Amino acid sequence: MSTATLEPRVQAPRNYLNAEYGWKSWLFTLDHKRIALLYMISITFFFMIGGFFAVLMRIHLIEPQGALVQPETYNKLFTLHGVIMIFFFLVPSIPTVLGNFLIPLMIGARDLAFPKLNLLSWYIYIVGGLFTLYSAIAGGVDTGWTFYTPYSSTYSNTQVTAVVVGVFINGFSSILTGLNFIVTIHKMRAPGLTWFRMPLFLWSIYATSIIMILGTPVLAISLFLLALEHLFHVGIFSPALGGDPLLFQHLFWFYSHPTVYIMILPAMGVVSEIIACFARKRIFGYKIVGFSSVAIAVLGFLVWGHHMFVTGQSVYAGLIFSFLSFLVAIPSAIKVFNWTSTLYKGSISYEAPMLYALGFIGLFTMGGLTGMFLASLATDVHLNGTYFIVAHFHYIMVGGAVMGYLGGIHFWWPKISGRKYPQGWAALAAAIIFIGFNLTFFPQFILGYLGMPRRYAFYPAEFQVLNVMSSAGASILGVGYLIPLIYFIWSMRYGPVAGANPWGAKGLEWQTSSPPPPENFTQIPVVTEEAYAYAAEEKTSRG
């Protein structure tokens, strides 16, 4: 132990990035910060693959008869786009990158409770990803990311087994990550850090972990049964022997609806942190925002049947699920109102993270409100299975979760890398993404209402104008996503040194140096104040 690190808050030359060198020091690391970076690199890789498939799809759909590929290929494109983006990018994104990096820093701990398990989770994720990539290379898979039976179990002759095994394996990465986070948040908090002093990011990650733990196993078992059925052609999801195809949908959506909250809840946590920092205000209604995260996690489990209103599910079950789906809208609305109120009488500055956060609120509001069309039985009958659904969930997942992820990366990048990135470029990228996103997905709401079904490789000519608009937006969106990639890489070498706390933010993670030392804190901090004590006298030194 060098003496330099024993002195607190000195810009120590030794940090988690330069403490060791060589590929072994990364691939066998137990440091949560390095594992976070491993995840960041891997999910960026998968994001680019998934994004590439999306671009091909949008180019294809410029012409009604399809401009680029055969229908079979198009089916594989949207399937792999969905599988990769959901299971290998969105679900892990904020929890594994920002959660891994920040949880120990935010609660004042040296690491997560189970560092080996953490590294194991990453390897499980990679193995799952390799299976999926193998399936893509070995001919692709064409079932849609929902794997509906009996198409997936009996009729599809593509690489169903490989991709199902990949997603199954990846599920355990999710389970172990959630388990690790819950134990860490329960057992490793620094002295004085009570539940109601925790940053809201931790509340949202905690709620997310609950879903990961309770939902993912059900996905695993339903995929296990699906794979058995696919291999042995006997089973419970195909009607040949008296099985019920809807049973698969029940089991699948029991996980896959709450999964939406796995994606959006952490983004909500990120947004709470950013808004508090750049408005220099404690989050309005802190406790209610915290509890609403948990409420969303719990209620999110009760609504899966709204994916099945037209599938032959009993109408009475539809009634119950519709009612419960409306309930989950309420905590989401409460969050939006509280974030907006946080700005009231604040001191608002517009650095890049704040732009992403505000963009998140806008897009999430639209995504959430359009969910009402789908929770309502009569309108869902018309809109289910159309582009309206596609637009709605992209507003939540891309407009919400990806905006939140990018906002979080912009917010904590100085902490992660120790460097600043060019604010002007970041603001420009945020604007391009916001515009490109809306141009891509807003026309799809109209397309859906007009009746264009999703997953169509070609379509009647009257839908062309809106499809072209959507494709044009996608090209703008694509550019918007590339810009941050460039300036983040640039900043690692050429960016100005950030210092411990470039934004003047509260929270334990800003009290240690940037990048943090391997052990995070030279002395375990003692927490004496509430979260977001921006109004109190400035205590942290500003770098």
Added chain:
Amino acid sequence: MSEQIVPVKTYIVVFAGLIGLTLLTTWVAFIDLGAFNTVVALVIAFCKMLLVIFFFMHLRHSGGLVRVVLLAGFFWLALLISLTMTDYRTRSWTPAPDAWSTNAPPTHP
């Protein structure tokens, strides 16, 4: 460690109880109780589970948090089964198809 050390005798008694319940459930299977065979079998299984959880797994000495975690697990399992059943149990409530009405008058063999 503040862990309680349970006397060997307790374990033996619990084990004997478990064996007894196993014999009981097997014996009951040979008696015709109609639909209650299933109920009795599940109640006995539930009792056996409680014995294992409370004594072998030391839930008796575990903190509240562990109990909450376990209860959450069972609660969510109940959610999964009961909400899925809302579909299956109510499918037949939908009235049987309406009277057969076509333009052609019904024919008789």
Added chain:
Amino acid sequence: MADTHSEHVQTKYAGLAHQFEDLAQQHDADTLGIWLFLVTEIMFFGGVFAAYAIFRWFYFAAFAGGSRLLDIRLGAINTVVLLGSSLTMALSVRSAQVGNRRALVLFLVLTMILGGAFLGVKAYEYHQKFVEHIVPSLDWAPEGEVLARLAPGGLDHAQLYFFFYFAMTGLHALHMIIGMGLLLWLVLRARKGSFTPDYFAPVEVVGLYWHFVDIVWIFLFPLLYLIGGRY
């Protein structure tokens, strides 16, 4: 692993990981972790149980017919064997608590033997299914008396029952095999004297897992063997 910063704590206790303040915190975290894991297992098996519940309700006659083909004596014997292994597992944990290394190794080995006996009986039962040609998909050609007993419920639905039988007992057996591997690892560590009354979390964690697998069987026995009674 070069955990240079953990030196100061490693000198305090063997078995204390650097991220923890003391053994009590580590023990709490380990216990909470394994209970959370068991909850995920509840949901994992829960998915199959939910599917089972639905089809048993749909096709009760077929399920009862299939169930009556299972050997209730073997099922009951296996239940007793597995409960016995749970007892020896509980005694292993107790031996670790009181620091009796020889008893610890003895009870762990006993647990493994009983687990092995369970798997042996299970393998014999699987073999019987092949003899009777009532393995769904792979070898499904019931004949003679077996056919006569399955026919009233419908052969297709009986096949579904046996699909559940193999899927559920197979998953359970897989968990047993994993548990046996963990027990072997414990035996090797215990013989080296790695566990002390202060540090025996691995024994306790594996123990909790083993008891959970036992509980799954406690439910599988009535659900698979006792449907519809034997009268």
Added chain:
Amino acid sequence: MQGIPFQPEQASSIARSVDHLYFFITAVTLFFTIVIFSTIFYFMLKYRRRSPDERPKAIEGSLPLEVLWTAIPTLIVAAIFVWGSSLYFQNSEPPPGAMEIFVTGKQFMWKAEHPEGQREINELHVPLGRPVKLTMTSEDVIHDFFVPAFRVKKDVLPGRYTSMWFAPTKLGTFHLFCAQYCGAFHAGMIGSVIVVEPDEYERWLMGGVQGESMEAAGERLFRENGCITCHLSDGTGPAPSLLGLYGNTVHLTNGQTLIADDAYIRESILSPAAKVVNGYKPVMPAFQGQLSEEQILNLVAYIRSLGHPLDNAKGKQQEEGKK
């Protein structure tokens, strides 16, 4: 191309009411989006940071406000829930006297069969103004029968009958889409619903190659497959008489009772052992894999036509009512 369309045609009796709800939710969405956006923009300008050392006062929150903005969304979503659900329940049951057409989905085509025996592929002729009930099933995977102009959609499942209904209010040709992904040429599983004047529909039914009616086809299958040798109509055969079966209570060997409906008849043809009528032995061979879904539909139609007395009376009353 006439610019960008914003609304699909309203061509069924329920389309307008569904659209009303749609517009209401759109209004709510717009209202809240505008409120949130303008509030954010207003705060952004009003409370922008004016000096780097600015430290705004802390505001803890406000319980009355929280209650208010919990209550208002709750009331709004409750209203939408009640509206949407009641509309859905109104629309889920066909009005009495609806005419019935049978639809079979198959990778990648729609086959329709009218009771009179007229068949069509990827087209569906229906008369204007008359409620039409579709009884649908699939020969392979899950499909979905979606007519945007009618605002109706229902999955078409293998091994099960689902049904939906509509009453066309506009003449013309409307899109029919498969809205549940079903494989390689899912996008090609499209067709048209052609709404014609009722008398033209009658002409259409009579025209073309007049096949046998579904009931006649069913009766033929009933003979050809040997059903008739056991299911004697006087009940003296080794199998129960099917006369007066449909819609009536059946007592099973296991003591349960059920109402004989389409699903029960279908199941009893395919796996007869599953539900055996009390007093009979499970001797019937299973027809799983030996009959196509269309043939089963024909058999169901025939067995329906054997009907039950009450039902026939009702049918006659309706006939008379119409006259």
